[in-house]
Amino acid sequence: MQTPVQRNALDIHVLLTEARKFTPSKQFQAQANVNDPAIYEKAAGDYEAFWASWARQLEWIEPWKQVLEWKAPHAKWFDGGKLNASVNCVDRHVLGQGGANLRNKAAIIWEGEPGDTRTLTYWDLYRAVNRFANVLKKLGVSRGDRIAIYLPMIPEAVIACLASARIGAVHSVVFGGFSSEALRDRINDAEAKLLITADFGWRRGKQILLKNAADEALCACPSIQNVVVVQRGGVSTPPCHIQASRDHWWHRLMEDASSSCPPEAMNAEDMLYILYTSGTTGKPKGIVHTTGGYLTGVYATMKWVFDLKPEDVFWCTADIGWVTGHSYVVYGPLANGASVFIYEGAPDWPEKDRFWKLIEKYGITIFYTAPTAIRAFMKWGDAWPRKADLSTLRLLGSVGEPINPEAWIWYQEKIGGGRCPIVDTWWQTETGAIMITPLPGVTVTKPGSATKAFPGIFAEVLNELGERIESGGGYAAITRPWPSMLRTLFKDPERYEKQYWSKWKNGIYFPGDGAKRDEEGYFWFLGRVDDVMNVAGHRIGTMEVESALVAHPDVAEAAVVSRKHEIKGEAIVAFVTLREHARSKSSRMLVEAIKDHVVKKIGALARPEEILFSADLPKTRSGKIMRRLLRDIAEGKALGDTTTLADPTVVEDLKRRYEEDE
Numbered sequence: 001m002q003t004p005v006q007r008n009a010l011d012i013h014v015l016l017t018e019a020r021k022f023t024p025s026k027q028f029q030a031q032a033n034v035n036d037p038a039i040y041e042k043a044a045g046d047y048e049a050f051w052a053s054w055a056r057q058l059e060w061i062e063p064w065k066q067v068l069e070w071k072a073p074h075a076k077w078f079d080g081g082k083l084n085a086s087v088n089c090v091d092r093h094v095l096g097q098g099g100a101n102l103r104n105k106a107a108i109i110w111e112g113e114p115g116d117t118r119t120l121t122y123w124d125l126y127r128a129v130n131r132f133a134n135v136l137k138k139l140g141v142s143r144g145d146r147i148a149i150y151l152p153m154i155p156e157a158v159i160a161c162l163a164s165a166r167i168g169a170v171h172s173v174v175f176g177g178f179s180s181e182a183l184r185d186r187i188n189d190a191e192a193k194l195l196i197t198a199d200f201g202w203r204r205g206k207q208i209l210l211k212n213a214a215d216e217a218l219c220a221c222p223s224i225q226n227v228v229v230v231q232r233g234g235v236s237t238p239p240c241h242i243q244a245s246r247d248h249w250w251h252r253l254m255e256d257a258s259s260s261c262p263p264e265a266m267n268a269e270d271m272l273y274i275l276y277t278s279g280t281t282g283k284p285k286g287i288v289h290t291t292g293g294y295l296t297g298v299y300a301t302m303k304w305v306f307d308l309k310p311e312d313v314f315w316c317t318a319d320i321g322w323v324t325g326h327s328y329v330v331y332g333p334l335a336n337g338a339s340v341f342i343y344e345g346a347p348d349w350p351e352k353d354r355f356w357k358l359i360e361k362y363g364i365t366i367f368y369t370a371p372t373a374i375r376a377f378m379k380w381g382d383a384w385p386r387k388a389d390l391s392t393l394r395l396l397g398s399v400g401e402p403i404n405p406e407a408w409i410w411y412q413e414k415i416g417g418g419r420c421p422i423v424d425t426w427w428q429t430e431t432g433a434i435m436i437t438p439l440p441g442v443t444v445t446k447p448g449s450a451t452k453a454f455p456g457i458f459a460e461v462l463n464e465l466g467e468r469i470e471s472g473g474g475y476a477a478i479t480r481p482w483p484s485m486l487r488t489l490f491k492d493p494e495r496y497e498k499q500y501w502s503k504w505k506n507g508i509y510f511p512g513d514g515a516k517r518d519e520e521g522y523f524w525f526l527g528r529v530d531d532v533m534n535v536a537g538h539r540i541g542t543m544e545v546e547s548a549l550v551a552h553p554d555v556a557e558a559a560v561v562s563r564k565h566e567i568k569g570e571a572i573v574a575f576v577t578l579r580e581h582a583r584s585k586s587s588r589m590l591v592e593a594i595k596d597h598v599v600k601k602i603g604a605l606a607r608p609e610e611i612l613f614s615a616d617l618p619k620t621r622s623g624k625i626m627r628r629l630l631r632d633i634a635e636g637k638a639l640g641d642t643t644t645l646a647d648p649t650v651v652e653d654l655k656r657r658y659e660e661d662e
C-alpha cells in the first residue's frame with residue numbers, strides 16, 4: 001500500500017511531467033518536410049484545395065470531376081477520377097513515370113521470428129503483385145469480389161493486398177490472432193470468394209497453425225471456392241491438410257503465373273477493402289474504405305507525420321490485421337516509395353531485446369509502435385535497449401491508445417536518446433488515416449497529448465448537446481468530412497448512420513472517444529466512452545466477449561467491463577452467473593474453461609483477465625445490467641449511487657467477493 005504522502009508525491013510527479021514541453025530541435029525543423037506553422041491556416045482556408053493538392057501527387061488514370069460531394073453522412077472524394085492503388089504503390093516507382101525510378105530500392109525488408117530474412121526490391125514486389133493478381137484471376141476472382149486474408153506477418157500479406165487492389169477485388173484481412181470462429185464470421189459477412197492463408201506462422205518459438213484454424217472455419221463458409229496456402233515452413237515441417245480442388249499452394253500457383261497483369265481502372269469511390277472492427281454490439285462492423293480518398297489520406301500523413309525521406313527505413317510494428325498495418329505498413333509507405341521493415345514475431349523472442357537488435361541490424365530510422373509495447377519495454381528494464389545501437393533512429397511514433405506521460409518520457413529518453421521527436425497519433429479504423437497528431441518539425445509536444453488535428457482535418461471537443469468546449473472535457477468530434485473516412489458499414493448502412501452520425505447530426509462525426517482540450521487547444525484523449533474496450537491497443541467490444549461467455553454451456557448470464565492495467569492499458573473483467581447445474585463445479589477449473597472458451601470464440605486477445613462468479617448481477621428495476629457499478633467494483637472504487645438497483649444486496653455481495661479474490 002502507498003501512504004498518502006507517497007501518493008501525493010506521485011501525483012506531483014505526474015503533474016510535472018504533464019507540464020513538460022518538447023520543442024523540435026533546430027536541426028530537425030530545418031530538414032523537416034513541413035516546418036511552417038502557417039500550413040494549418042492555409043489548409044483550413046480551403047481544405048478541398050489542400051486535399052486535392054495531395055491527391056494530385058498520386059498517379060491517376062483519369063482526373064476527377066469534383067473534389068468533394070458531401071451529402072451528410074455520405075461523402076464522395078475525387079469522384080469521377082480513376083486510379084489503381086497497386087499502380088500507386090509499385091508501378092509508378094519502377095516504371096519511372098512519376099520521376100523517381102526506385103526499381104532497385106528495397107520495398108520490403110523482412111525478418112521472420114526464427115531469424116530468416118528476405119528483401120524485396122520494388123521491382124521484385126512489382127513482379128510478385130502482378131503474378132499474384134493473375135493467380136487470383138485464374139481462380140475466378142474478379143472486380144468487386146471479396147477475398148479474405150489470414151496470414152502471419154510475411155511479405156505475402158502485402159503482396160496479397162496489392163494484388164487484390166490490382167484486379168479491383170476487395171480484401172478483408174483478418175488478424176492471424178483471431179480464432180477460427182471469428183474468421184468464419186468475418187468471411188461469411190463479407191461473402192468472400194477466396195481465402196489466402198499459410199500453413200503456420202511463428203510466435204514465441206511456436207508454430208501458430210493458421211491453415212488448421214482456417215480449415216475449421218471453412219466447414220461453415222459456403223462462399224469460399226478456393227484457398228491459397230503460403231508455405232511458411234520448409235520440406236521438413238509437418239504438412240498441413242490440403243484439400244484437393246479447393247486448396248492450392250501459393251508457390252506452385254506463382255510458378256505458372258505471368259508477371260504482367262494490367263491494372264483495373266478503379267473509380268476513386270470503388271471499394272478498396274473491408275476491415276472488421278469491434279463496436280458496441282456483439283457483431284463486428286465491416287468498415288468500408290474506398291480507393292482515391294483513402295490513398296490520399298495515408299499518402300499525405302505518411303509524408304508529413306513521419307517526415308518520410310527517400311533514405312528512411314520505416315518500421316511500424318502493427319500487424320497487417322489491424323488498420324495501422326493497412327495504412328502504415330502497406331498503403332502509406334509504399335505509395336511514398338519507402339523502404340518498409342516487417343518483423344514476423346514477438347518482441348521478447350528469443351530475448352527481450354529483439355526489437356532493439358532489429359533496429360540496429362537494419363538501421364531503422366522511424367519506429368512506430370503502441371503504448372502497451374512501450375510499457376512492457378519499460379517494465380523489462382533499460383538494460384535491454386542500452387545494449388543496442390539505436391543511433392539510426394530519428395523519429396518515434398505511438399498509436400492505438402492514450403500514452404501515459406511516464407511512458408512517453410521513457411520512450412523519448414531511452415529509445416529516442418533524447419533527440420527524436422515523438423508523434424502521438426490519434427485515429428481509428430474508421431478514419432483510415434492519422435487525424436490528430438503533432439507535425440514533428442512544427443509542433444511543440446506535451447507528453448500524453450496527441451496535440452492538434454492534421455492540416456485539413458477539423459476536430460473539436462463537444463459536449464452532449466454538440467456545443468463546443470474551448471477548454472475542458474467532453475467528446476472528440478470531427479466536424480467536416482475527410483478523404484480517408486469510412487464510407488459505410490458493409491451491408492449495414494443504417495448502423496453507419498446511427499453509430500457515427502446521429503449523436504449531434506449536422507454532419508458531425510462521433511468517434512466514441514472522450515477527450516479534453518487544454519488552454520492551448522491541445523487534445524488529450526481519455527479513452528472510449530462507449531462499450532468498447534482497448535486491451536493492449538486492440539479494440540474489443542464488451543458485448544462480443546459477453547456473447548462468447550453466454551455461449552458456454554455453464555454460463556447463464558455475463559457482464560463484461562474493463563479495469564485499468566499497468567501494461568495493457570485495460571484488462572477484461574467478466575462477471576458471470578452460472579447455470580444451476582454448474583454451481584457445484586470446481587470454480588478454479590471452471591474459470592480456466594470459460595477463459596479458454598472465450599479464446600476459442602474470439603482469439604487470445606479477448607481472454608478475460610479475471611472471471612468472477614456471482615449468484616446475480618446488479619440490475620435496474622427494468623432489468624438492465626448496471627455496468628457502471630461493475631466497473632467501479634472492478635476498479636476497486638467506492639461505489640456510486642445504488643438506489644436504482646432492484647436488489648442492493650447483490651452489489652455488496654459482489655464487492656466482497658471481488659475483494660476476497662484480489
Ligand code: WTA
Nearest residue numbers: 399400401402424425426427428429525539
Ligand atoms: C484509441 C487504431 C489515444 C481510441 C489506429 C480510438 C488512441 C481507438 C490513440 C481506435 C491515441 C488510437 N491516443 N487513444 N494516439 N490512437 N486510440 O480502430 O480510443 O484499432 O477510438 O485504430 O483507439 O482503435 P482502432
